[in-house]
Amino acid sequence: MADVSIRALNKKYDNGFHAVKDVNLEIRDKEFLVLVGPSGCGKTTTLRMVAGLEEITSGEIRIGDEVVNDLPPMDRNIAMVFQNYALYPHKTVFDNMAFGLQMRGYARADIEKRVREAAEILGIEVLLARKPRQLSGGQRQRVAVGRAIVRHPEVFLFDEPLSNLDAKLRVQMRVELKRLHERLETTAIYVTHDQVEAMTLGDRVVVMKDGRVQQIGEPLELYGRPANRFVAGFIGSPAMNFVDVAISGDALWAETQGLRIRVPPAFSGKVQSGQRLTLGVRPEALRLVNGTEAGSDGHTFATAVDVIEPLGNEILLNFRAGGVPMVARVDPGVRVKAHESIHLALDPQRLHFFDAKTEAAI
C-alpha cells in the first residue's frame, strides 16, 4: 500500500522527441488512477517510467516515501500487466504466476499457497497446469492479472490490458478489474486510450495530450466541466458538438451562419461582444421541440435531419447547423424521418464556451 507521487516528470528520447512534458501527479494510496489520451500522448511512457522500464530525463517519482528514479524495476515493488499479456510461453500458468515469487526467494509452500489463492480469486484454478498457448484471450488476460496480484505489490500498473479482447469480454473484464481493485485495495495506475474504460474504472482520470496533462479529475467532473476543448471532445461518446461563433450585441448573442444563440446569464461576465469563441454542446443537451415552441427564448434553431441512427435505448440524429455536422441524442420514442425539418432546443445550463485561440474553457 503506497501513494505515488510524480513531480515535474519529463522524458526526452535520443531522437529529440519530447514524449512527456512536466507531468505532476499525486496518486493517493488505494486510488485507481487512469491515464487516458490518444496514441502518442505520453501516457504509456509515463507508466513505463513509473515501472522503471524507461529512464527518466528529469523530475522525480516517489513510491511511498522512497524516490525510485534510479531503482531497477525489480526493486520498486510494483507489478505490471501488459497489453499483449507477456505471458512466458514456455512456462505453465502456475510457473508464470510463481516466477516473480521464485525470483524473490519465497519458500515453495508459500508460493504454492499464494498462487492458489490468486488463481481462486480469478477463477483460473483449473488452468494452472496449462501453457499460455492453450488459453483463450480472456483466460490469458486473467493469468496476466493473476501474475500481478500474487506478489501483493504496492502498486499495480496496467498498460492497456483490455485492448486485445473482443468488445463483450472487455466490458466483462472491466467490471472484474474494478471488483478486484475494491477487494485488494492496492494503488493502481491504468493506461488506456478508451475513454469509456477510463470513466468506468477510474477514481480519478488524467487526460493527456502531446505529453502534457490536460485535466485531472473525477470522471463526472471531466464530463461536466472539461478544462478545455480537447478534454470536452475526448470524453463522451458521441463527442461534444463544436461550432465557432462570434459574440455580438449588448444582450450577448453567439452567432454563426444560420445559428443565433443567446449566451446564458452564467457567462455574461466572462464573455464580451466581439469575442470569437467555440460553442460546445453535448448531444444530450439538445432536445426536439415542435415549431410553435421555437424561436422565443433564443435557444432553439431549425435544421433538417441528415442521418438517423436508432440504437434502441436512444436515437442519434445527425444534422448540420452553423455550417458543421452535429449529433443530437434523443428519446427512442421520437418519430422522425431522414431529411425531415426539425426544431432543436439547447439546454442553456449545459452550454460550454471555449476560447477560439487557447481552447481553454470559459
Next chain:
Amino acid sequence: MLIERKWKKWVYFYLPMAVFIVFTLFPFYWMAVTAFRPDPELYATWRQPNAAPLWTLHPTLEHVKGLLQTTAFPTWLWNTMLIAIVSTIISLICGMFAGYALARLRFRGSEFLGTAIFITYLVPQTLLFIPLADIIRDMQLGNTPWALMLTYPTILIPFCTWLLMGYFKTIPKELEECARIDGATRFGAMVRIIFPVAIPGILSAGIFAFTLSWNEFIYALVFMASADQKTVPVGVVSELIRGDIFFWGQLMAGALLGSVPVALVYSFFVEYYVTGLTGSVKG
C-alpha cells in the same frame, strides 16, 4: 467443375512437385546405388546385355567393408564429429550473446557492428584461408583438431549471430520487461526467459552450424596434413582418388556414411528447425 479442379491440382501442384523431388533426390539415390554396386557392374558399359544402369542386380557391401578396413574412415568420422560439435557449441554460445546484444541493447554503433559482423560472413573462405593459415602456423595449431575448431567459428559466429538476432527480435520485449519487474536482472531475464523461448531459433542455428562444419572442405584440406587428422570430406577425397583413379564405390560409401549423422540430426529437430527459420513467438 470438380474434375477440372482435380486436373489443375495435378498440373500445378503434383507434377512440379514430383519433378522437384526427383531432381533433388536423384543424386542421393545415385550415391546409394553406386555404394552397393559391385565393381564389374560399376565399370561396365551401359550397352552391355543385361545392363541395369539405374539399379544394381548384385548388391554388395564390399565397398563399405573396404572403406572401413583399408582407410582411416572411422577416425575421420570421429574427427569430423568432434570438430563439428565443438565449433558448433563455441559458435552458438557466442552467437546467442552477440545476437541478443545486437537485437536488444541500444548502444552506440550497434547497427554498424551488426553490419560489420555480417560482412565478415560474406568474405569468401577461399580468400580467408591464406591469412588464417599464417595464424595457424604461428600458433602451432596446424594438424591438430584445434586448427578447425577455432577457424570454423569465423564463419559460424556471424551466421549464428544473424540468425539469432532475427529470432530474438521476434520475441516481444514485454516478456523481458515483465521478467525484470518480476525480479530478474537483465542477464537473468535473458537466460531464464529469452533463451528458453528462443530454443527453436537456437536449434536451427545449431543444426546449420553443425552441417556447415561437417561439410567444410577448404580449411580442413589446408590445415590438416596427416591421414589420421582428416575430416570425412577431405579424407574421402584425398585417400580415395589416387591420381586419376576414382574408387567410386568406396567414395560413395564414404559419402553415404558421412551424411548419415547429418540426416539424423535434421530428422530429430526438423519441427523446431522449421519454426526457427519462420520465426513467430506468441505470448
